[in-house]
Amino acid sequence: MDWKDQLKDIWNRIAWTGTASFSLPGALFEVQPDFVMGARFAGKSNGNGHSQLGRLAVEPLQPGALAASPAGPIVLNESAVVKALHDVAAAVGNGQPRAGLLVPDGAVRVGVFPFDELPSGKREAATLVGWRMRESLPYPPAEARISYQTTRPAGGMEIAAVAARSSVMTEFEGLLDAINRSADMVLPATMALLPLLPEQGESGHLLVHVYSSAATLVVAQGERLRFWRTSDLTGLAPDAMFEQVASEAARVLASSEDRLNVQLGPIRLCVRPPATEAWAERLASALRREVALLQPAPEIAALLGGPDRTAFHSYGATMAGLAANR
Numbered sequence: 001m002d003w004k005d006q007l008k009d010i011w012n013r014i015a016w017t018g019t020a021s022f023s024l025p026g027a028l029f030e031v032q033p034d035f036v037m038g039a040r041f042a043g044k045s046n047g048n049g050h051s052q053l054g055r056l057a058v059e060p061l062q063p064g065a066l067a068a069s070p071a072g073p074i075v076l077n078e079s080a081v082v083k084a085l086h087d088v089a090a091a092v093g094n095g096q097p098r099a100g101l102l103v104p105d106g107a108v109r110v111g112v113f114p115f116d117e118l119p120s121g122k123r124e125a126a127t128l129v130g131w132r133m134r135e136s137l138p139y140p141p142a143e144a145r146i147s148y149q150t151t152r153p154a155g156g157m158e159i160a161a162v163a164a165r166s167s168v169m170t171e172f173e174g175l176l177d178a179i180n181r182s183a184d185m186v187l188p189a190t191m192a193l194l195p196l197l198p199e200q201g202e203s204g205h206l207l208v209h210v211y212s213s214a215a216t217l218v219v220a221q222g223e224r225l226r227f228w229r230t231s232d233l234t235g236l237a238p239d240a241m242f243e244q245v246a247s248e249a250a251r252v253l254a255s256s257e258d259r260l261n262v263q264l265g266p267i268r269l270c271v272r273p274p275a276t277e278a279w280a281e282r283l284a285s286a287l288r289r290e291v292a293l294l295q296p297a298p299e300i301a302a303l304l305g306g307p308d309r310t311a312f313h314s315y316g317a318t319m320a321g322l323a324a325n326r
Helices: 004-012 078-092 122-132 166-177 189-196 238-258 278-287 306-315 317-324
Strands: 027-031 035-044 051-060 098-103 109-115 144-151 157-165 182-188 204-211 214-221 224-232 267-271 291-293
Touching: 027 078, 027 166, 027 317, 035 078, 035 306, 035 317, 051 078, 051 306, 051 317, 078 166, 098 166, 098 189, 109 122, 109 224, 122 144, 122 157, 144 166, 157 166, 157 182, 157 224, 166 182, 182 189, 189 204, 189 214, 189 224, 189 267, 189 317, 204 238, 214 238, 224 238, 238 278, 267 278, 278 291, 306 317
Parallel strands: 027 098, 098 182, 204 267, 267 291
Antiparallel strands: 027 035, 035 051, 109 157, 144 157, 204 214, 214 224
């Protein structure tokens, strides 16, 4: 599914990092409370035009080094996080200064809102979107950096917006500065998975992304974001995590089909440690719905060696999503 224009709108509408044009960097990093990942692209494959990953590396983070709070602070042990970033950057190579950064979903707020119309000025529009998001922001809207995607379904306008506190984004950008990189693109991690969703006509998808100490549930219909919710699972054992995710998914299924009038196909599940692939069968049984693992195209990882390929299988779906949409 081609989300290129939609993702372009989200990270370029109000320049989070000063970028003026859409160009996926050759090096990407992801920071989460329990790991740091880096990847380098190696050009296009000969198959379907997807980019291939040339290297991929993951380093664990010690507990308490990085938080996923929308209000901040985010970086609680700067030396530990910077060392992990430095190690993955050295492992994947590619010393170009501009890099992309995926951040925890819990560090941002995402909302979908109907609008009659937006002001023509970007900053005025962002201010209005921030005002609409004010009830979900644990800080004043004036402190938010706002990016958004505009769609025009029949009879109106809809905005899918991402808000991040400016001080939080400065912390993230500072991590890349510490390894002599600059943030050319910043996205919440789950947004990088959207290009992996298959085409499904007028019906929609429920994407369930479980990783680190969080779960994000997204309803997407075509190239339209309809719903987004991130739940904090910090401190829960895997079985308790599963129960909470299954309960949340059941509520989203009912709400999407009744309130949003979106008919959903098979649930798409992306699991990264501590969740496992066994969750697909368990979730299908709990919800009595078909559940399919979100599987990246195999050619994206064709160039990766043994350890890199193992890390890719456990952690790399987000990198694969951006490679598929590069």
